Structure formats: structure tokens, C-alpha cells
Amino acid sequence: MITGYYFHSLLRNKFLWFWGGFFSLMWSALGAFILESGSITPSNALPITASWYAIITLVSFSSVSVTLSIDLAWSTNSLLFSFKFTKLSRGKYLVDLLSAWVMLSVFLISTVILFTALMFSISSKTYVFPGPLSFLKTFAVAMLVGIFFMLLAVMLVLLVTDYSNIKFVQFLSFIPMVLVFVLSYQLIYGSPSILLLYISPWDSAPSLLQATYLNSLPVNTFVSPYPKELSWPLALAGIVLWEVIIFALDVYLLKHIKPQEPEAMRQV
Amino acid sequence: MDLELDGVSLAYRRTRKNILSNLNLKLDSEKIAVVGPNGSGKTTIIKGIIGLTEITSGSVRLFGEDIRNVSGMTGVASNLVDTYRILEAPARIIMETYCSMLNTEPEKIVSHLKKYEMLSILPKRLRELSTGQQKIFCNIMALEFGRRIALLDEPFETLDMQRRLMQLQDLKNFKGSILLNTHDFGALKSLPGFGMYIIIEGKLYGKFNSRDINRLYLTKGEVSQAISIIHTNYGTFCITMDEGDIPLSISTDLSDSIQEVIG
16 A cells, blocks of 8 residues: 555656656766767777666665655654554565665666667667666666665665754755765776675675676776676675665664654754 | 553653653543643643653553553554654545555545545645644544544544534544543533543643533632642632632633633
8 A cells, every 4th residue: 555655656756757867867968978978989888878877877766765765754753653553564664665666666777777878879879778688687786776775765864863853854865875976986987896896885786787787797897997807696695785784774763763743844 | 441641751752851740641441531721731642642752751551551662553543643644645545544554444434524524635635634624534533543542632623513513423422432632621511421631731630520510610729629729830720619710611711711710
């Protein structure tokens, strides 16, 4: 019930269509026609497209997930009430939210893949759409990455509502996005250590997204001619492990959820 | 015992400043009304009972279980609108969501809405409803889901006369326990058999019986025949029986009556 309605409400969310649709389109166009216009050639068009796709996916997920999770802050009274006086459990609620998010991710990921491939195909005059197998693989990895960002966003919102001032909730949108710019961009400008890629989803996620788009092994850099290869099962396991840990933290934070005064929420 | 408040002090979670102190109240298969002026702490009691306000001392027990440990208990519900905002959704979705979380069917709620001529609210979001519509919707949800205990905050507020009478009838017909609070003394006269507490500045006085309303008086100062002496920041008065300054039976709003008796 919550999944279905939440999914519908997400589809009607204008922020979602801005960050997930327009924002992706803008970055794809910017990358294809301005930032990479001098360097893109038919021979390097595919890896460049894959790199842009990886980064745009992360930026979109990081901003959209927090924007949507902020709704949680409005529901603190009813959540606390529901956990005590209905059959809704904290785990079930989180799974419902994630299910809606996964359904929504189908639209988001498709948008990013198609826009990016289309823009770079036009720009490079080369066909850079992923093949069917690559499409499925990169779609699955993007789902996994999306779940990570959603769980993280829920955690951030709950941390603020439980332990801080609700007025800070609007600033949360910037945290995952800033981390994308700080950590994920390391793959564009350098070669971070393999260990960092295994322990940081911000680093392993773009590597895995790019690799699955290209149907190749994940590497620790998008630019160096001497990349180090990653074990993709280990890189995936790193992300899954983080998801398990953050899911447990989310359940804990939901257990200690503090109801917000409606008056304080109206000031946000 | 359905509900037991034992020496309870309640505080806002943020400031941790006590709002109500040392409350004692028991509810055992009965209907109770807490009557008091605006701002006396009536809503806070209900919030405390369902765990929305922090308990700084004492205990709130629902069917023997400390509210702090309650999880998945059914048959207890309130009419506080904020407890029904799990989704920013139309009333129909809210209704169906809570029914699915409580394994009940929405037909009864729909038939009540029909009785109140309020089916038109179902496609609207809660925030789009008028205060009166919100109140009736949440009253109906509370009486349907709170089959063991319904906690009703100002259930008659902003209702028109016809719906107010229907609401009074629903409360009379309700089979479970009720704890309702109101500043509307007039409504209570129509609910004979309700236990009654008066709350002034966060302290409970009683318990009286709503059947005795016609015999209860507010009297200025302290008198020997007082059955309750109430000390407030704005003066002392007492509740007396069969004689006194102002009969509660003519009171519609307790604030006005207190103001009148204290002068």
C-alpha cells in the first residue's frame, strides 16, 4: 500500500523531474557539446560517454534521494504512532520506501542512460548506446547504487530529526552531492587507491557503472592510461555491505524517531 | 486496567521542559472526559499516552504495557491529525493505508463518512480539508481503529450543530473505552455516564461524574464543603456540590466560567 502510493507521489514530484530529468539532460548536453567537444573522437566516444553516464547517475541519485526523503521529516508523528499502534514495522516501512524507490529508479536510470547516449552519439557522430547485455548489467548496478543513496538519504534525514534541529533538514541535499564531487571525481582527475574503491561506494559506484556500460572490468581511473583493475564481486560486495549497515542504522534511527512539532516543520 | 497514568510528568522532546507534572489517571472499560480551558494541557495528555510527548517521570501503561515499550499494539487510536500523515496523500489512500496496517476493511469508515455526508473528502488531501472535515475524518478513524481505547482531542471543535449531535451519538454508542478532552462543557452535558476530570494549569482534579453536572458548582476561594480545591496562578476556587457561585450546568465554556467566578 505504502509502496504503490509513494511511487505515484514520487512520479508527481517536480523536484524529481528537475533533478532526474532536466538535470541529467543538461549535464549530458553540456558534456557532449561543450566540455568534451574538443576531445571526443569516434575511438574514445564510448569510454567518455560511459564516464559521463556514471557521474551523472551519481549526481542525480545523490540529489533526488535526499529531496524525496525529506518527506520523512513530515511524517514523524504518524510513523511513531504507526510503529506503536499498527502492524507496520520499521523494517517493513523501509522496504516499502525502497520498493517505491526501485520502481522509480527504472525511470531515472533509463532517462540518464538514454539522454547521455543520445547526446554523445550526436556529438561524436558515433553510436555509443550500450548493447543489450551492457544495458542490463549497468541497469542492475545503477539500481544497487540507487538503493545505497536512498538508504543514506533516509539516514541523514533521521539523524537530523532525531538528534539535531529540524531546520537543518534542507541542507542535507548537499551532503551526498558534495561527496560525489569530492570522492567520485577522483576517478576523473586521478587514480585513487584500490582499497579506497573497495571501501567507498562513492568511488566504486562510478567505476562499476562505467565498466558495466562498457562491458569491461572496473578500474580505478577514467583518465590514466595505466588503470588498475578491480575485482567486481568485491566492489559490489562493498556497496552491498554498506547498504546492510545503513539499513540497520535506519531501523535503529526509526526506533528512536522523535516526533517533530508541526509548527517547527512549517518553518522549514 | 486499560490505561494507567502513574505520577506522570510530560515534557516537550526538544526543550525537555515539563508541561504536566505528577498526573494520575485510570481508565478501565469506561469513558472519561478531561475538561479544561485552552492551554491547560489536555492535548499533551493524549500525546503522552500515545508516546508523542516525552515522559520525564512516572509511567503510562496501556493494557499493562509501558508505552515506551509498546509496539504493534492494535485497538488504540487517537483523532490527532498528525498521527494520520504517514503519506502526503488523499484521505482515501490514508484510510486504506491504515486499514491495511490494521488488517481491517474500510467499508465501515466509508459508511460513517456517508452518514456525515462527507464522501466528497475522499479524493482530497488532509491538508486540503477544512478543520471541521479533518476533525470528523480523524474522529471516525479513531473510533474505528481505537476499538479498545479511543483517544479524542476536542472531538466537537469546529463541528456544525448537526454533525456535533451525530458525533455525540457515536460516542454514546461506542463500545470501547474513551478518553476525550474538551473545553466544551456543553457537549459533556449530553454524555451522561462519562467520568470527568477537570484540568487546570496541568493538574487533574476529580474524578467527577458527568451525571452530576447539574449538581456541581464553581465557588470562589476555599470553602468547607469543597470537593476539590483548585489553586491557580490567577486565584483559588473550588468545586462544590449542590450549592456555590456558578452552576456548571449553565457553563458552555469552562474558561468563561472560571473567569467569571474568580472575577
